[in-house]
Amino acid sequence: MLPTRRSLLTAFLALPTLPVAGRAAAQFLPPTPACGDEHDLTLARTAGPFYKPEAPLRHELAGDAPNGERITLAGYVLDARCRPVADSLVEIWHADETGAYDNDGFRLRGHQMTDERGRWWFATVVPALYPGRTRHYHFRVRRPGAAILTTQLFFPNEPENDRDRLYAPELLLDIRPTADGKFGRFDFVV
Ligand SMILES: [Fe+2]
Numbered sequence: 001m002l003p004t005r006r007s008l009l010t011a012f013l014a015l016p017t018l019p020v021a022g023r024a025a026a027q028f029l030p031p032t033p034a035c036g037d038e039h040d041l042t043l044a045r046t047a048g049p050f051y052k053p054e055a056p057l058r059h060e061l062a063g064d065a066p067n068g069e070r071i072t073l074a075g076y077v078l079d080a081r082c083r084p085v086a087d088s089l090v091e092i093w094h095a096d097e098t099g100a101y102d103n104d105g106f107r108l109r110g111h112q113m114t115d116e117r118g119r120w121w122f123a124t125v126v127p128a129l130y131p132g133r134t135r136h137y138h139f140r141v142r143r144p145g146a147a148i149l150t151t152q153l154f155f156p157n158e159p160e161n162d163r164d165r166l167y168a169p170e171l172l173l174d175i176r177p178t179a180d181g182k183f184g185r186f187d188f189v190v
Pocket residue numbers: 048050095133136138
């Protein structure tokens with residue numbers, strides 16, 4: 001039987017203090033760190049036309065799109081030496097289950113600060129495709145004192161990935177199916 005999104009989030013939050021970074025985090029503790037030098041910094045991507053400042057502070061966005069497929073996204077913010085960074089900004093914005101962005105209000109937009117162990121998570125929905133793009137989330141990430149990283153995260157096994165010039169395999173979420181949707185993991189290295 002598949003785990004629930006909640007049980008995977010609980011397992012993630014119960015990890016021992018030192019994470020081992022993982023874009024390859026199919027298991028939560030891959031054998032080798034995925035970061036370690038500047039080549040491993042998370043790739044930047046354009047913000048696109050739908051960014052809107054002053055998104056609210058919150059973890060729970062799924063209520064904005066009751067018909068969407070539920071997904072919980074989670075990970076660490078790490079520095080280039082794989083150290084988790086507390087009080088880092090993590091901001092998300094994305095299309096809804098019809099492929100539309102809310103440009104009037106703040107549906108499916110939010111931000112948070114990583115906890116004392118450098119962790120972030122959002123409960124939201126899987127975005128639909130919109131013309132010209134593969135499936136993606138937009139993020140902005142900033143550790144204290146550093147410049148903002150603007151990037152996008154992608155889903156594995158999407159037919160449109162290879163036709164989207166912003167796609168990169170390094171920006172793939174690690175997606176696991178759950179009994180009530182999906183769980184996606186990504187560690188930002190900034
Ligand atoms: Fe977009």
